[in-house]
Amino acid sequence: MIIDIIGDIHGYADKLVGLLTQLGYHHNGQHFVPPAGHRALFIGDLIDRGPQQLATLEIVFAMLDADVADAVMGNHEYNALAFATLDPNDNTQYLRSHSDAHVRQHEAFLAEVPFGSELHQYWLQRFYEIPLWFESENACFVHACWDVDSMAILKPLLTEDNCLTPHGLIATAHEPSAPFDALERVLKGVETPLPHGMAMVDKEGTKRTRVRVRWWLDALNTRTLYEVARAPVSALAQIPSDALAENIDFALKTHKPVFVGHYWLTGTPEPLSNQVACTDYSAAVDSGYLTCYQLDTEQPLPLQPSNFVQYRHDLTSDSDQ
Template identity: 80%
Template sequence: MIIDIIGDIHGYADKLTGLLEQLGYVHNGQYFMPPDGHRALFIGDLIDRGSQQLATLEMVFAMLDADVADAVMGNHEYNALAFATLDPGHNNSHPQRYLRSHNDVHTRQHEAFLAEIPFGSETHQYWLKRFYELPLWLETEYACFVHACWDVDSMAVLKPLLTATHCLTTHALEITAQKHTLPFEALERVLKGVETALPEGLVMVDKDGTERSQVRVRWWLDELNTRPIHQIARAPSSGLAQIPKDAMAENIDFALKTHKPVFVGHYWLTGNPEPLSIQVICTDYSAAVDSGYLTCYQLNTSASLPLNAANFVQYQHD
């Protein structure tokens, strides 16, 4: 079996159509049928940013319903649920308070989705229910699949809150959305990655204009706690320029505790696709911008290792 692992789509249905057709999938009037011996797997972040939100969701979920594909939840699907869910701890607040605040940054991140699927509409409620069907991670005998980071310690914290198939419930959403708690930090690890604190007093401004006192790190590298932040940070060059070259990473509590290959999205990579390490593949090559490409890694389940750059397929939309 070949698993076609497809990176973050972000509402670009035309790019998804192009990639599926390039991979040999054929639309039968209801969904895209894979070639013999193939199955698709979507690595999360189906929504936000692009102008074809509804079309993207309809394409992906038609394949899920036909049992020719699998998918895991991305942080954008999680954020959509939290953005639409009232915080039960503030039922009497005015204005109403949601699990994810409706500030300018969060609203701007979500505006493409809500432009097509109006907040509170029947269509909105339908797709929120469908998002709950997406597991936070999948593990098979041959590989591990998660949106941002395969952290078994964080998963152990989350498992008691989830369904048997590692899906959120409304209660789990409420619990994991409470900042400065262990479930919140565990959810952040799985869907957003590993971070380390910047030197005291230093902040970075991310691509959405948010000031951050922590920086995301490339957790797939070895010896994270013995390297300068510059060597392990996953941040734009403009952000790295604000960090002293001699600032060291400290207290990063992470180890990759599996011998299987791990597949993620999330990281907005550029350039020619290649494995991040001997064990980790990212299929997010910035499809949500004109200079990026929707990307797939074709995994042979009978020989999942070694990972090979030749297994990548990109849809060259330009």
């Protein structure tokens, strides 16, 4: 079996159709059908940013309903649920605030799926059907970080299939709390505090006192913070080169390969480590390519750069579209 692990789509249905076609999938009038011996897996962040939100959802969920694909939830699907759910502790507020930044983030999705509409309610209910993570005999799949300790905290709040419940959404949206921190790890990654008194500004202009780290590296706590930080070059320049990464409480506790999205990579695809591969190569911008890793379940390791496939939309001629 070949599992085609497809990165963050973010509402770019044309790129998705192009990639599926390139991989040998064909549309039977109802859904895309994989080539013999293949199955698709979507690694999360189906929505927000792109111009074809509904088309993307319809393609993905038609494949899920036909049982020719699987999916895991991204932080954008989670955020959409929290943005639309009133806080039971304060019914004047939503679990995710309607700040200007959050409204902008959901703008593309809500332009096609108006807030509070029947269509909106339909897709929110469908998002609840997507598990937070998925593990097979051969591999592990999660949007941002395979952290079994965080998963153990979340498990009592989920269905048997690791899907969120309304209660789980509420519990994980309230901070500070262990469920909130666990959800952040699984859907957004591992963070560590910056040295005392330091702050950095992220790509959206938000001031932060914590930085996301490359959790897939070995011996995290023996490296410099600059080496392990996952941040733009301009932000990394604000970190002293000799500051050590300390007290990062994380260890990868599986021997299987782990597949993630989320990280907005660029360049030629290659595994992040001997055990971890990311399929998010910034398809949410015009210059980024929707990317897939083709996992052979008979030989899941070693991870191979040659197993990546990218849909190069900018190299496709008009006659091919």
